[in-house]
Amino acid sequence: MLDTKEEIQQLIGEAFEAQKMSYAPYSNFHVGAALLTKSGKVYRGCNIENAAYSPGNCAERTAIFKAVSEGETNFSAIVIVGNKAGVEKGAGELCAPCGVCRQVLAEFCDPVEFRIILAWGEDTYKECTLGELLPYGFIKENLDH
Numbered sequence: 001m002l003d004t005k006e007e008i009q010q011l012i013g014e015a016f017e018a019q020k021m022s023y024a025p026y027s028n029f030h031v032g033a034a035l036l037t038k039s040g041k042v043y044r045g046c047n048i049e050n051a052a053y054s055p056g057n058c059a060e061r062t063a064i065f066k067a068v069s070e071g072e073t074n075f076s077a078i079v080i081v082g083n084k085a086g087v088e089k090g091a092g093e094l095c096a097p098c099g100v101c102r103q104v105l106a107e108f109c110d111p112v113e114f115r116i117i118l119a120w121g122e123d124t125y126k127e128c129t130l131g132e133l134l135p136y137g138f139i140k141e142n143l144d145h
Helices: 005-019 059-069 099-108
Strands: 029-037 042-046 075-084 115-121 124-129
Touching: 005 029, 005 042, 005 059, 005 075, 005 115, 029 059, 042 059, 059 075, 059 099, 075 099
Parallel strands: 075 115
Antiparallel strands: 029 042, 029 075, 115 124
């Protein structure tokens, strides 16, 4: 899937919908993610902060953990949107996944085929692969003896 611009825009729209659910009272940086499975299902995630900081969770991991908890482990793409409260779509900076999220993605996603779309708006986005964002990731094959 995601063969057309319309399909990419639809997934970007899902990420913006997820961003609306963000709980970010400390940083006011609201992130949404839309994870596309190879079967065509979409799982949304948002960032969830905590007063103690470290118990919080990123939008990307929220989406992945929701999918895995429902038996889905084959993913083809994720869209990530994020910005400070009050910044309009199409403005601001791109929001790339943190190192922990990149590592979690590496557990389930092919580094060459898995697409990561960093969006500012439905028509403004940058696309890359997981391998480009995490070129020397630690993966399960590293544990094979």
